[in-house]
Amino acid sequence: MTSTSIYPKITTHILKEMKLKGEKIAMLTAYDYSMAKILDKAGIDIILVGDSASNVMAGHTTTLPITLNDMIYHASSVMRAVKRALVVVDLPFGTYQGDSKEALQSSIRIMKESGANTVKLEGGEEVIESVERILSAGIPVMGHLGLTPQSIHKFGTYVVRATDENEAKKLIKDAHLLEKAGCFSIVLEKIPAKLGAQVTKELKIPIIGIGAGPDVDGQVLVLHDMLGITQKFSPRFLRRYHNLSEEIKGSVKAYISDVKNLNFPNEREQY
Numbered sequence: 001m002t003s004t005s006i007y008p009k010i011t012t013h014i015l016k017e018m019k020l021k022g023e024k025i026a027m028l029t030a031y032d033y034s035m036a037k038i039l040d041k042a043g044i045d046i047i048l049v050g051d052s053a054s055n056v057m058a059g060h061t062t063t064l065p066i067t068l069n070d071m072i073y074h075a076s077s078v079m080r081a082v083k084r085a086l087v088v089v090d091l092p093f094g095t096y097q098g099d100s101k102e103a104l105q106s107s108i109r110i111m112k113e114s115g116a117n118t119v120k121l122e123g124g125e126e127v128i129e130s131v132e133r134i135l136s137a138g139i140p141v142m143g144h145l146g147l148t149p150q151s152i153h154k155f156g157t158y159v160v161r162a163t164d165e166n167e168a169k170k171l172i173k174d175a176h177l178l179e180k181a182g183c184f185s186i187v188l189e190k191i192p193a194k195l196g197a198q199v200t201k202e203l204k205i206p207i208i209g210i211g212a213g214p215d216v217d218g219q220v221l222v223l224h225d226m227l228g229i230t231q232k233f234s235p236r237f238l239r240r241y242h243n244l245s246e247e248i249k250g251s252v253k254a255y256i257s258d259v260k261n262l263n264f265p266n267e268r269e270q271y
């Protein structure tokens with residue numbers, strides 16, 4: 001039996017149950033109604049309205065420019081489509097880091113204006129006050145550690161994180177802090193597989209990996225990357241299931257040719 005038939009609706013509690021049973025969790029990003037509808041019907045467990053929308057939807061080189069209003073727009077579109085999946089929405093850069101009251105206000109806006117189920121934010125100890133305040137209002141929080149793209153200017157590079165002992169120790173400590181604060185899950189991005197396995201074993205909450213190896217509780221990919229809509233981004237952890245960019249280009253070329261050569265519309269395609 002597939003997870004789709006067992007769980008009619010995914011909640012944070014179901015995710016914990018899935019971890020306990022050793023059932024893997026499948027998560028993908030989506031930013032619009034049509035894609036979210038396809039993902040939900042296919043049986044995806046979690047849809048992340050990621051701030052990667054800044055890259056793949058808006059064409060920015062980092063996730064930093066996207067605004068809270070932009071995220072609410074994307075999340076609202078996704079929420080209109082989704083019946084089964086749990087929807088997680090990224091708190092964008094600059095809306096939660098410095099001030100826990102602002103973090104709560106940003107989260108409340110996301111929940112009220114989009115109808116989303118949960119929020120995600122990046123960081124550990126540095127943002128723990130924000131995490132606690134958001135949780136105190138009854139809003140479920142997913143953490144995100146390892147390569148946290150909102151800190152790209154601090155890192156200076158997108159290479160694998162926590163390969164040295166100090167960073168690995170801090171990551172483990174942060175993961176425990178997030179769990180203790182009450183986060184329902186944590187994303188671990190681009191870290192050694194061994195470290196991903198260790199955190200997954202030590203924590204009771206589900207750990208979702210993106211480039212964190214196979215021994216985590218679930219996997220997440222950016223939809224546009226796994227479908228081959230984006231072309232240049234090719235990290236080792238990315239498995240491309242399609243080459244949609246080429247397929248779309250081929251369809252558009254065929255359409256252009258049909259229009260120019262008077263092959264479209266034909267007699268059956270008119271009134």
Ligand code: KIV
Binds near residue numbers: 029049053090187189
């Ligand atoms: O914004 C995003 O797509 C993410 C994933 C990479 C986990 O945070």
